[in-house]
Amino acid sequence: MPATAHRLKRFTESVIREMTRIADAAHAINLSQGFPDFDPPAELLAAARRAIDANCHQYAVTWGAPDFRRALARKQRHWMGLELDPETHIVVTCGSTEAMMVAIMTACNPGEKVIVFSPFYENYGADTILSGAEPIYVPLRPPDFCFDPDELRRAFERGARALVLCNPSNPSGKVFNRAELQTIADLAAEFDTFVITDEVYEHIVYAPQRHTYFASLPGMFTRTLSCSSLSKTYSITGWRLGYVIAAPEVIAEARKVHDFLTVGAAAPLQAAAVTALGFPPAYYDDLLARYTRKRDLFLDYLNRAGLRYTTPQGAYYVLVDISEFGFKDDTAFCHWLIREIGVAGVPGSSFFHEPVHTLVRLHFAKRDETLMAAGERLLALRQKG
Secondary structure, three states: OOOOOHHHHHOOOOHHHHHHHHHHHHOOEEOOOOOOOOOOOHHHHHHHHHHHHOOOOOOOOOOOOHHHHHHHHHHHHHHHOOOOOOOOOEEEEOHHHHHHHHHHHHHOOOOOEEEEEEOOOOHHHHHHHHOOOEEEEEEOEOOOOEOOHHHHHHHHHOOEEEEEEEOOOOOOOOOOOHHHHHHHHHHHHHOOOEEEEEOOOOOOEOOOOOOOOHHHOOOOHHHEEEEEEOOOOOOOHHHOOEEEEOOHHHHHHHHHHHHHHHOOOOHHHHHHHHHHHOOOHHHHHHHHHHHHHHHHHHHHHHHHOOOEEEOOOEOOEEEEEOHHHOOOOHHHHHHHHHHHHOEEOEEHHHOOOOOOOOEEEEEOOOOHHHHHHHHHHHOOHHHHO
C-alpha cells in the first residue's frame, strides 16, 4: 500500500485524549482531559432545548449565524475594549481547535516558521506541522514560566512568520503580565510578525493577576488573530463553538480557510449560545469565584500529600513535580497513578519540547466531591510510592 504523509511521523496522537481512554477503562477519576463533570448554566440548557424545538437544523451562515456573531461582538467588545463589527471581524469555528488551525493556515505559508512557547498545549506543534510550517520552540522556565527576551529575539531573527501565545497558559497556568506582552508586541512589530492568541481561559484568572488581551495593546489589533471558544467559560466543551477575531483583511482570508475545513459550526448550538453571550458581568464574577474555590480546595490536598507544584495563576491546571517518586518516565508514572491510585493525569513530557519527564498535569474543573475523592486518593501516594 502507498505510504502515508511524511508530516504525520512528526507527532503522535493526543496524549491527553489517550489518558482519558485509559482512565475510563480503569474507572479512575479523570483529571487528565480538561472538561467539567458539572452541568452548564440552566438558562443555556433551556435555550438549547428551544433551539432544537425551533427546527434550527440546517446550515447556518458559513462564518457564523448572524445572531451569534452579533452577541459575540457585544460580549467581546465589553471585555476586550475594542470596537468589533460582527460582519467583518469574526469567523465562527468548530471550537478553538479549528480556530487555531484556521489562524495558522491564514497567517503562514508552507515552510515558514512559527514560534511556540514550551510548555505548550499539544495541538500547537501539530497544527503548525499540518499547516506545512515549522515550529521554533522557546522555553518558558519554571517555576515562574518566564521567557528570556534575548532568546525570544533570536527566535524572531530566524524569520518567524507568527507566534502562538496561550494566555492564560495551558498547561502551566501562567498569566503573562503586561510587560511580557509588550516585549512580544515590540518584537512582533519590529519583525512584522503575526501573533496568534489562544485565550480560552480569559475569564479564569486568579487575583491579583489580570488578563490583558494581546489584540488590545497599542498597534496590535492588525497583526493579531485572537482565538477562543465558549467551551471553558460556559462549561460546554462538547458544543465545539469557537471563533477567530481579527482585522477585516485577515478575517476575509480566514473565512475561506474555515469554509473548506468544516463549512460551519452547529446551527442549533449557535442559536442557544446567544443566551450565554448575553449573561451579565455577575456571571463571570461567579465563574471566577467558583474556580478560585476549586483551585484552593485541590491545592490543599496537594499540600497535605506533600507534593510540590507551581501555583496556577489562571486556567484550571496544575503541574505537579513527581521527581521524588523515582520514575524516569512520566508516562509510566501516569499509568501507575491510574492503576494504583485511581487518578488520571497527563505526562508533562507531552507539553514540553525540552526533555522534561518530572511533571504531571492535573486539572480541577470538577465538582467539589470529585476533587475531594481524587484528593483523598492522592493522599495515599506516600504509602504506594
